[in-house]
Amino acid sequence: MRTLTLLIVVAVAVGGALSASAMIALGDLAERIGPRFLILGIGLLLALPTYLVLLALVRRRTVDIRLSAGPDMLGLRIGDVTHDVALGDIRMLRWRTDSDYARIELSARELDFVLNVGLARQPGGAARQLPPLPARLLDAAERFGLRVSRSRRGVVTLTRA
Numbered sequence: 001m002r003t004l005t006l007l008i009v010v011a012v013a014v015g016g017a018l019s020a021s022a023m024i025a026l027g028d029l030a031e032r033i034g035p036r037f038l039i040l041g042i043g044l045l046l047a048l049p050t051y052l053v054l055l056a057l058v059r060r061r062t063v064d065i066r067l068s069a070g071p072d073m074l075g076l077r078i079g080d081v082t083h084d085v086a087l088g089d090i091r092m093l094r095w096r097t098d099s100d101y102a103r104i105e106l107s108a109r110e111l112d113f114v115l116n117v118g119l120a121r122q123p124g125g126a127a128r129q130l131p132p133l134p135a136r137l138l139d140a141a142e143r144f145g146l147r148v149s150r151s152r153r154g155v156v157t158l159t160r161a
Contacts, residue, residue: 004116007054015050022046055119062120067104069137072144076106083111087144093158097130104130132156 019042023030030038068075074090076083085108094105102118118128133156138148146158 004058004119007057011050011054015046019046058116058119059121065115065117069134071136071140074106074137078113078115085111087141087146090141090144090146090158091160093141093146094155095130095133095157096153096155097132098154100128102129 022042023038033041063079064077065079066075066077072087074085074087074093076085085106089109090106091109092105092107094103096103096118098118100118102116104115104117106113117130120128122128138156138158141158142148145161147161149157149159151157
């Protein structure tokens with residue numbers, strides 16, 4: 001999430017600097033065309049291409065994932081690689097189900113990764129979201145010493161107690 005936030009901040013700063021420079025350099029034209037057309041022009045010529053480049057950068061690493069939950073294990077298939085993570089080995093699991101920030105963050109004994117599901121390309125118009133964590137997985141996680149906390153934004157976090 002820090003990297004995504006940094007990309008957005010850099011894109012906005014660069015776009016803002018370019019917009020301000022263009023308006024200063026083309027001051028007379030900017031005054032003649034008026035604020036509505038100026039905003040529309042900046043949006044089409046600067047903001048839209050910047051957004052599309054940022055989206056392409058984020059989506060270029062999209063991979064297929066499969067998640068399975070067992071009574072004492074979390075199974076992840078990321079692309080062609082399969083990881084079976086015992087619930088007892090998990091240090092932290094963060095799960096956000098909706099929005100562009102839908103993601104899985106997992107920190108375990110031999111595995112650390114973040115999957116930004118909300119920004120990935122989805123096959124066939126599928127929704128950019130994750131299903132809620134199954135109640136049986138949350139119960140099993142608590143038995144293995146993980147503390148479950150929920151935020152107002154729909155983020156479920158399992159941390160080692």
